[in-house]
Amino acid sequence: MTKTKTKHVLLITGLAGAGKTTALKTLEDIGWETIDNFPIRLVEGLLKTPPSRSRGDADPPLALGFDSRTRGFNPDDLIKRVKALQQNENYHISTLYLDCAGGELERRYSETRRRHPLALDRPAKEGIALERSQFEPFRRWADHVIDTSDLSTNDLQRQIREEFSVQDTDITxxxxxxxxxxxxxxxxxxxxxxxxxxxxxxxxxxxxxxxxxxxxxxxxxxxxxxxxxxxxxxxxxxxxxxxxxxxxxxxxxxxxxxxxxxxxxxxxxxxxxxxxxxxxxxxxxxxxxxxxxxxxxxxxxxxxxxxxxxx
Incomplete structure (x- = not known):
């Protein structure tokens, strides 16, 4: 009997502004299939969907990004769902949490003139604090944690490539x-x-x-x-x-x-x-x-x- 090939899945989350978009784009460049803001409750159905025909016979590893804006987001429920998925031997599911110091996040929001998703009518500082408290259970449980406080975009890209590169994949x-x-x-x-x-x-x-x-x-x-x-x-x-x-x-x-x-x-x-x-x-x-x-x-x-x- 042919053994089913293990599907690698990386769940990426963290504080808004900490670098999730950069991480997903870098993973896509090195051969991962990436989807952002995908409801975790639908992950099991997604994993059963065959890869696009445009990829030939390849079934690349999958990276899913989500944050506090994702539909149905609940940290405790999220951990339970991920643990349940990890019981399936056909999947190798790991988690990446992107953290960042509050002061640095405030600076980034000020420079880009964006509003924090949890503080649309209040100072970004309040939204950052609320989001940090919501994510704390997941941060403690995550397999990988990257603090981007002192990382440039290039530094984060380099670290993602080093830790999550797909073997036998030409990235250039x-x-x-x-x-x-x-x-x-x-x-x-x-x-x-x-x-x-x-x-x-x-x-x-x-x-x-x-x-x-x-x-x-x-x-x-x-x-x-x-x-x-x-x-x-x-x-x-x-x-x-x-x-x-x-x-x-x-x-x-x-x-x-x-x-x-x-x-x-x-x-x-x-x-x-x-x-x-x-x-x-x-x-x-x-x-x-x-x-x-x-x-x-x-x-x-x-x-x-x-x-x-x-x-």
Whole structure:
């Protein structure tokens, strides 16, 4: 008999303004399915609902946010319901409570000019005190407590990623795009490498109609005196930066490799970088934007850094 896979569920609550929204957004970025202000009395029915078809066969861990504004909120009843759910061996249910000092919460409400949900016509201080007293039973019982009094948004995001990261989940999508400067820059490029300094196969009659995916073109480009050193430096920089982006929780990193027409040098370099980054443990996607574009002498001559003959 096949054993049912345990469903991980994280219930997130705490004082309004302590960082629940930031925590949920961070969890979503690292692969969790998140729902905010979901009535806890409906959780059992939700857990029996199959995942969206758009996720394929994946059934990601689930994070549910709630606070004093959530319909039917009652701390004592909430604890009883969670304890009952924890008796089901098919679920691994844990709780996260976000706390914060009253003075810091007052400052945050003052800066954002928002009203506290429990003190719409009174000072925020009174609403904070009332909410703290309501939540005290849950705070004592919670599995995880994070005090955000001295944490910046980035600090909280980093702590959430460290404590609740989903194993075997790529949280950063890396895309390498080859393109031609003569046809315009791609949108949303984070890192740009200009390879127009390399010898241009376009000006070789037998290579002109080929692309960077063809072996003769690759061989021609690799004979350029600057080729090996440039490629090594590109790889060194990417292997240094990509782990930093992953640690910072950047969801997408777009790397642009540009030559003049986008059919030869940039295509070849993008392919080689992708292969070498795969070997280093990354999983980049490769897009060749101008691979099917028609070769145009005027565009090549106008923007080629090596001159009209690529020498």
């Amino acid at each position: 999508t890396v895309t390498i795009t080859s393109f031609g400067f003569s046809r315009g820059l791609p949108n949303n490029i984070d890192l740009l490498f200009d390879v127009r300094f390399l010898s241009n196969p376009f000006w070789e009659a037998d290579l002109k109609l080929m692309t960077g995916l063809d072996a003769p073109v690759a061989e021609f480009i690799s004979k350029d005196p600057a080729y090996t050193e440039a490629l090594e430096k590109f790889e060194e920089m990417l292997k240094f930066l990509l782990p930093k982006y992953v640690k910072a929780g950047k969801a997408y990193v777009n790397i642009g490799i540009g030559c003049t027409g986008g059919r030869h040098r940039s295509v070849h370099i993008a392919e080689v970088l992708s292969k070498n980054l795969h070997a280093a443990g990354f999983s980049p996607n490769v897009i060749h934007r101008n691979l099917a574009s028609r070769p145009m002498d005027a565009l090549e001559a106008m923007q080629d850094l090596n001159g009209s003959k690529g020498i």
